[in-house]
Every structure is written in structure tokens, then in C-alpha cells.
Amino acid sequence: MTKIVVYSKDHLIPLQNTQNNQIVLNKNSLVLIHHPKESIASIERSGTSAIIHLKNGETIVLENFFNLEGTPENQIVLSNPQGYYDVMLLDEQGQLIQYNPVNNINVLANSPNWISSTQVNAIQAAADESTPWYSSNIIKGGLALVAAEALYLTAFKKDDDKDNTPKDTIAPATPKGTLDEAGKVITGQTEANAKIYVIDANYNVLAEVQADASGNYKLSLSRDIVNNEKVYVYAKDAAGNSSSLLALTGTKDTLAPEVESAQFSEDGAFVTGKTEAKAKVYVYAEDGVTVLAGPITAAADGTFTLNLNPPLSSNDKAKVIAVDEAGNKSTAYEVIVGQDTISPAQPLIEVSTDGTLIKGKGEVGTTVQILDANQNVIAEQVIGSDGTFNITLNPAMTDTSKYSLMLKDSAGNQSKAVELKLGLDTLAPEEVQATLSDDGKKLTGTAEANSTIEVKSGTTVMGTGQADASGKFEITLTTALLNNNKATVIAYDAAKNASPSLEITGTKDTVAPNKVVLRTVTDDIGDSKGSITSDSTTDDSQPKFEGTGEAGATITIYNHGIPIGTTVVTSNSTWSFTPIKPLELGEQSISFTQMDAAKNTSDMSDAFKFTVVAQVSVSESEENIDVESLLSEDNGANSNMRCDSFKSLMIINKLSKFL
Missing domain, CATH: 2.60.40.10 (Immunoglobulins)
Structure with missing residues (x-):
């Protein structure tokens, strides 16, 4: 298997250290593949994925490598046996132009991921001019660095040959560490004198410290890590080699539970609803002090039922409160006997980037309301029987608009408000419509316009592609789907919302039957x-x-x-x-x-x-057969017994009837 290390492109923080040939890139990244450039057979684009074919037959798939315009969001670097690195320089379509050598991958932080054909021609022309090529206005920033190394590969190698100093290219082991219960302090062990960094999911550095000569370290975080938030610890040695990430989770719970819904029975005898799993649930009188029922523990799915004795009367009010295992207390949820008190669920919505259209899905019959910063209704629409809505805004909302959206049912219950932003998208694409070719190699179909299509068999990605502006797509699978094996097809929009999965089956039979x-x-x-x-x-x-x-x-x-x-x-x-x-x-x-x-x-x-053998009928005459005369039969040539093998077999068969 191939060792692959993924670094964040901005700070070169290690994100993944794996031998998995299917890698999902969620951030602008530098992908270090521990293979020399001579082992690369080809690289191709499939949708937003880069597929690297090695000469040994391995295939490496880097998902989300390209953006929707086809240019790479990331960069591929190969290890070189001579101690440096080869950078793949790609054009706008992801085609390989050349390999560029660099001494240290640190110089690639924030460098360009690709180079245009215009820039390539300019660099090559500049190499023949008396004016330094790097003074050209076409060559900018980090691109100049990458291009310079490409043009002067020979000089680089000569200089490198003169430097016989051994280079430390071995990364420290993944550090060990523990986050305290309060989520404030991390202590652990790492390589002696290594620098320890702690980052959050957004790659913000929360703390850094140098380990002592024994490798021990202790650091205080710039903020508390609680409510199952993860932070990541890595070590960097003096040579700049970074370890893999150690993930630590802040387990302290500071979030109050929420009573999602609660409703009285018509006779006021019990309350049903839903809240946080395993939370303690109480029913209080309208004063919020007197306990009428509870506590009971919500089920694993958060549902609960509390009986009231005596029952409340019509129009009587009560309050439902949940307390989680950490002691956090919810806000009160008001319930009224004889009335609908269940709020609609938040709708799924999509806001156009120009702010003129809001569409979505929600509870049938509820009213969609769009509110301004002063909570004034500026647009509304009743959701029809298909559960969808489309609202046009005139004037359009802008990036400074303070708009929100909620649903309101006929009983006056309101959903949670959604803060609106240009381009906000929580609405998943519809299920993909697709057909697999008879040979199991090609998938064609329709999906949401410009969505990314992914075909998976289990955890293995078999192909990716992109729907065009009309929603049509065609994907050639990396491996044919055959012999009634199944795969799923999912469409992802630009916001990474996933469609319902479509199951496809490869019907071509290539498996020979067993022996009869x-x-x-x-x-x-x-x-x-x-x-x-x-x-x-x-x-x-x-x-x-x-x-x-x-x-x-x-x-x-x-x-x-x-x-x-x-x-x-x-x-x-x-x-x-x-x-x-x-x-x-x-x-x-x-x-x-x-x-x-x-x-x-x-x-x-x-x-x-x-x-x-021949059939023989046992007759009465045969029962008195003269055995001696039978044995003396010949072919008419003489009286000696000269039977061929078949005749002998017939004689023995006849004799067996009497033995």
C-alpha cells in the first residue's frame, strides 16, 4: 500500500496520514504521496476527483481535488529518493505539465496549485531573454518560486550534489496526550524537544509549547473545549517534520437540552413529546414551580410520556422542562389541554446567490414567513400539497440584509427561525435518475444541475462526475459493476447536501457456473x-x-x-x-x-x-447349457480356444447367470 500524508495548504498542518487509496479532501490541501515520479503512469480528472494510476497497478483517488471550474483546489507532491520532492505542476484542466523539484515542502504553503498555458509560454520565453524571467508581470508570488525551480532543475541538482549533509526526513511519532475534564489543559508525551501545536477544526492554533528533554509537555488552551468538540495535537521536530494528528474530545457538557415538541392528550391525562435522549423530563404547573408529573427519563430516541393525576381540564396550561445528565436545564415548553402545541420542524431552504429567490421544503399547510430585522413579515406563502415553496423577493436581499424565515401552522405554533444568507443551502438534491450500461462500465442519467455525482460500492468510490447545467451526466466507472453486485449513486450540491441514494445493480454475468x-x-x-x-x-x-x-x-x-x-x-x-x-x-x-x-x-x-455389455435373456434351454462346449467355441479357424477379449466377456457374462 502507498503511504499518503495530507497537509493543509495554508499552514502545512498534517490532516491525514494514511495508506487508504480513497481520500476525501475537505480543505485546500497538499497531498504528499510516497512514490517517486517514475512510478506514476498517468493522472486524470473524473468530476471533481483526481485519479492517479501507478505503474504497479494501484489507483489513488483524491476526491474534491478539483473545483467546479475544473481547476485543482489542491496540490500533489511526490517523494524523491534523492532527498527532495517533486511537485506536479498542472494546468487549468488538471493536465500534468511537468514536475518541479523543491528542497522542502514548507515553501509550498499558499503557492499556486496550477499554472495557465499563457504563463507556461511566458516562463519558457523568458528563459531565453536577457531580462530576468522572474521580472515578468505574468509571474506572481509563489508561482515564481515554483516556476524558478522548474527552469533551473539542473542547477538545483548540482547544488544538491554538493550538500552531503544527512537530512532528517523522519516525522515524529503521533504525540500522546490527555485533555482534562474541564477542557482547559492538555498533558502528554512526544519526541524530546519537539514543538507541540493544538489546533481546532478550523485550523486555528489554540496553544503551542516545546516538550522538555524527556518529551513531556503541558499546555493551557486559549479557550475551553467542551460539548464533544474535537481538537488536534501534532508535533514538529527541529527539521520541520510534522507528526500525524492526535484527536482529543472535550466531553464536558454545557449545552442545555431542548424540548423539541410536547402535546397534551385531549383529556389532559398525559403529555407526550420529544427531547434529548436520557434527559429527565418534568411537567410543571403554569407557575413554573409546582411539579405536576415527573421526572421520567426520555427514551433513546428522545420520546417521552408523562401521566398526570389528576388530569388537567380543557384550556389549562402547563410547562414541560428537560434536564440532561450534566444538569443543564431546558427552557420551558408551554402545553395547553385541547390545543395543538407542536411546532413545525424547521424547513429545508435554498437562497439564490443574487438574493431574489428562496425555495425549500416544509410541513404541508404551514405558512412560510420571511421577517426583516424588526420582525416584520416582508413575504409569506402557504406550502402546498407537494411540500415545497418558492418565494421571490423584490427588492432582493443583500449580504447586509438581516432576514430570517420561519413556518407558522394554523394553531399559531412557530418553527425555529432560520437566519437567511445569500447562497444558504440546506436543501438536498433530489434522487439521481441513472441507467447502467449493459457492460457495467458506464453510468448515464440526470441529477440536480451542476451537482457532483458519486458512485460507491460499500466504501469504495467507483467513479465520480459532474452534472452539466441541464442536469445530465455520464460517468465511466473505474471498475465495471458486474455479476449482480450493487452500488449507490448520490448527488452532492455545492453546499455538500447529499441526495437520497439510488441503488444500481450490475447485471452482466461474467462468472462461470460451477462444475456439473x-x-x-x-x-x-x-x-x-x-x-x-x-x-x-x-x-x-x-x-x-x-x-x-x-x-x-x-x-x-x-x-x-x-x-x-x-x-x-x-x-x-x-x-x-x-x-x-x-x-x-x-x-x-x-x-x-x-x-x-x-x-x-x-x-x-x-x-x-x-x-x-450385451443383454442376455435367461431361457429354459440356457439353464442346461453345455459349459464345456461353450468354452470350446472359436471363430471357425481351429478347435483351440482363441477368443478375442469381447467374446470372452460375453462368455463370462453368460456363465454368471448360473453361478
């Missing part, structure tokens, strides 16, 4: 009937063969390798065959193959051997 199984061979004529066993004799020249095979397959029967007939396996996987033409007397060697509907043929079965 012969169960019985039966003699059903003559005086001696019954089962014929291997290497036995029979006087039935048309015995019945029976066995099992693949349903619907065609079985070919061979005798001494020559086909003598066919039969079809029934739906219950059984078959039978009786030769139309009698088998000749003597030894038989019967074998079988089966071919399924896709023309896949099984291996030849083991041969079943037996001998067919």
Missing part, C-alpha cells in the same frame, strides 16, 4: 435394474443420468470427450438426460459442462466411467 454435479445413473431395462455405480457394468445402453446445475444453464454431455447430447437445467436446479442413440458396447467415459445464459461455461466435470 452427477447424482445418479440408472439402469431401467433388462433383468437387472437399479443404480449404476462408477466402474461397474450395465446392460442398459441408454441409462438415465440425473444431477444438479445452475438453473437455466445448458448442459452438454460428452462420452470420451465427444458431445452426445444436451439438456437444460430446470428452475429448481435439477436436470436429467437419457441418450437418444444407444451407447456402444464397452467402456464409457461420461463428463459434463454447463453454459449459463451469459455464455459462461463451467469446467469439465470429472469423468464417470462404466461398461455397457
Whole structure:
């Protein structure tokens, strides 16, 4: 397997250290692949993924490597056996232009990920001019650095040859560490004198310290890490090598639970609702002090039911409060006997980038209200029977607008408000419509316009692509989907909302059936009937063969390798065959193959051997046969006993009737 390290492009913080050939990039990244450039066969783009083919047959898939315009959001670096690194320089379409050497990957922080054809031509032309090429206005910032190393590869290697100082390229081991219960302090161990950094999910550095000579460290975070937030610890040695990340989770719970819904029964005898799983739930009187019911513990899915004794009367009010295991207390949720007090769920919405259109999905029959900063309703619409809404804003909202959206039902219950922003998108694409080609290699279909399509079998990505402006897409799978194996197809919009998954099945059959199984061979004529066993004799020249095979397959029967007939396996996987033409007397060697509907043929079965002899009727005259005269029979040439082997067999067969 190939070792791959993913660094953040801005600060070169290690994000992943893996041997997994399927990598999802969630941030502008530098991908270090521990292979020399000579091992790369090709690189190609599939949707927003980069697919790297190695000469050893391995394939590396980097998801989200390209943006929707086709230019790479990330950079690929290869390790070089001579101690430096080779950077893949790509054009706007992700095509490889050349490899550029760098001494240290630290110089690549915030450098360009790609170079335009105009810039390539300018760099090459500048190399022949007397004016320094790097003074050209076309060459900017980090691009100049990358291009300079490319143009002067020879000089680089000469300089490198002069430097015989051993280089430390070994990263420290992943540090060990523990976050205290309060989420304030991390203590642990790492490489002696290494620098320890702590970052959050947004790559903000929360603390840094140098380990002592024994590798011990302790640092206080700039803010508390609580409520299952994760932070990441890594070590960097004096040579600049960074370790993998150690993830630590702040387990202290400071978030109050929420009563999502609560409703009285019509007779006021009980309250049902939903809150945080395992929270303690109480029903208080309208004064918020007197406990009417509870506590009870909410189920694993958060649902609860509390009985009131005595029941409350019509229009009586009460308050439901939940307290989680950490002691955090929810706000009160008011319930009224005889009234609907269940709030609509928050809708899923999409706001256009120009602020003119808001569309979404929500509870049928509720009213969508858009509110300004002063909570004035500036637009509203009732959600129809299909559960969708489309609201046009005139004038359009801007990036400074303080708008919110909520749903209101006929009882006056309101959903949580959603703060609106240009481009906000919580609305998932519709399910993909797709068809797999007969050979299982190509998927065509329609999805949300400009969405990214991903095809997966289990955890393995088989292909990615992008729908065009009309929603059409075509994806060539990296591996054909065959033999009733299944895969899922999901569309992701620009906000990474996932559509419902579509299951597809590869119907092409490339698997040959198993060998034919012969169960019985039966003699059903003559005086001696019954089962014929291997290497036995029979006087039935048309015995019945029976066995099992693949349903619907065609079985070919061979005798001494020559086909003598066919039969079809029934739906219950059984078959039978009786030769139309009698088998000749003597030894038989019967074998079988089966071919399924896709023309896949099984291996030849083991041969079943037996001998067919002539039929003999036992008559009254035969019972008085003269054995001596029988043994003296010849072919008319002389009186000596000169029988051929077949005649001897016939004589023995006749004699056996009297033994």
C-alpha cells in the first residue's frame, strides 16, 4: 500500500496520514504521496476527483481535488529518493505539465496549485531573454518560486550534489496526550524537544509549547473545549517534520437540552413529546414551580410520556422542562389541554446567490414567513400539497440584509427561525435518475444541475462526475459493476447536501457456473435394474443420468470427450438426460459442462466411467447349457480356444447367470 500524508495548504498542518487509496479532501490541501515520479503512469480528472494510476497497478483517488471550474483546489507532491520532492505542476484542466523539484515542502504553503498555458509560454520565453524571467508581470508570488525551480532543475541538482549533509526526513511519532475534564489543559508525551501545536477544526492554533528533554509537555488552551468538540495535537521536530494528528474530545457538557415538541392528550391525562435522549423530563404547573408529573427519563430516541393525576381540564396550561445528565436545564415548553402545541420542524431552504429567490421544503399547510430585522413579515406563502415553496423577493436581499424565515401552522405554533444568507443551502438534491450500461462500465442519467455525482460500492468510490447545467451526466466507472453486485449513486450540491441514494445493480454475468454435479445413473431395462455405480457394468445402453446445475444453464454431455447430447437445467436446479442413440458396447467415459445464459461455461466435470455389455435373456434351454462346449467355441479357424477379449466377456457374462 502507498503511504499518503495530507497537509493543509495554508499552514502545512498534517490532516491525514494514511495508506487508504480513497481520500476525501475537505480543505485546500497538499497531498504528499510516497512514490517517486517514475512510478506514476498517468493522472486524470473524473468530476471533481483526481485519479492517479501507478505503474504497479494501484489507483489513488483524491476526491474534491478539483473545483467546479475544473481547476485543482489542491496540490500533489511526490517523494524523491534523492532527498527532495517533486511537485506536479498542472494546468487549468488538471493536465500534468511537468514536475518541479523543491528542497522542502514548507515553501509550498499558499503557492499556486496550477499554472495557465499563457504563463507556461511566458516562463519558457523568458528563459531565453536577457531580462530576468522572474521580472515578468505574468509571474506572481509563489508561482515564481515554483516556476524558478522548474527552469533551473539542473542547477538545483548540482547544488544538491554538493550538500552531503544527512537530512532528517523522519516525522515524529503521533504525540500522546490527555485533555482534562474541564477542557482547559492538555498533558502528554512526544519526541524530546519537539514543538507541540493544538489546533481546532478550523485550523486555528489554540496553544503551542516545546516538550522538555524527556518529551513531556503541558499546555493551557486559549479557550475551553467542551460539548464533544474535537481538537488536534501534532508535533514538529527541529527539521520541520510534522507528526500525524492526535484527536482529543472535550466531553464536558454545557449545552442545555431542548424540548423539541410536547402535546397534551385531549383529556389532559398525559403529555407526550420529544427531547434529548436520557434527559429527565418534568411537567410543571403554569407557575413554573409546582411539579405536576415527573421526572421520567426520555427514551433513546428522545420520546417521552408523562401521566398526570389528576388530569388537567380543557384550556389549562402547563410547562414541560428537560434536564440532561450534566444538569443543564431546558427552557420551558408551554402545553395547553385541547390545543395543538407542536411546532413545525424547521424547513429545508435554498437562497439564490443574487438574493431574489428562496425555495425549500416544509410541513404541508404551514405558512412560510420571511421577517426583516424588526420582525416584520416582508413575504409569506402557504406550502402546498407537494411540500415545497418558492418565494421571490423584490427588492432582493443583500449580504447586509438581516432576514430570517420561519413556518407558522394554523394553531399559531412557530418553527425555529432560520437566519437567511445569500447562497444558504440546506436543501438536498433530489434522487439521481441513472441507467447502467449493459457492460457495467458506464453510468448515464440526470441529477440536480451542476451537482457532483458519486458512485460507491460499500466504501469504495467507483467513479465520480459532474452534472452539466441541464442536469445530465455520464460517468465511466473505474471498475465495471458486474455479476449482480450493487452500488449507490448520490448527488452532492455545492453546499455538500447529499441526495437520497439510488441503488444500481450490475447485471452482466461474467462468472462461470460451477462444475456439473452427477447424482445418479440408472439402469431401467433388462433383468437387472437399479443404480449404476462408477466402474461397474450395465446392460442398459441408454441409462438415465440425473444431477444438479445452475438453473437455466445448458448442459452438454460428452462420452470420451465427444458431445452426445444436451439438456437444460430446470428452475429448481435439477436436470436429467437419457441418450437418444444407444451407447456402444464397452467402456464409457461420461463428463459434463454447463453454459449459463451469459455464455459462461463451467469446467469439465470429472469423468464417470462404466461398461455397457450385451443383454442376455435367461431361457429354459440356457439353464442346461453345455459349459464345456461353450468354452470350446472359436471363430471357425481351429478347435483351440482363441477368443478375442469381447467374446470372452460375453462368455463370462453368460456363465454368471448360473453361478
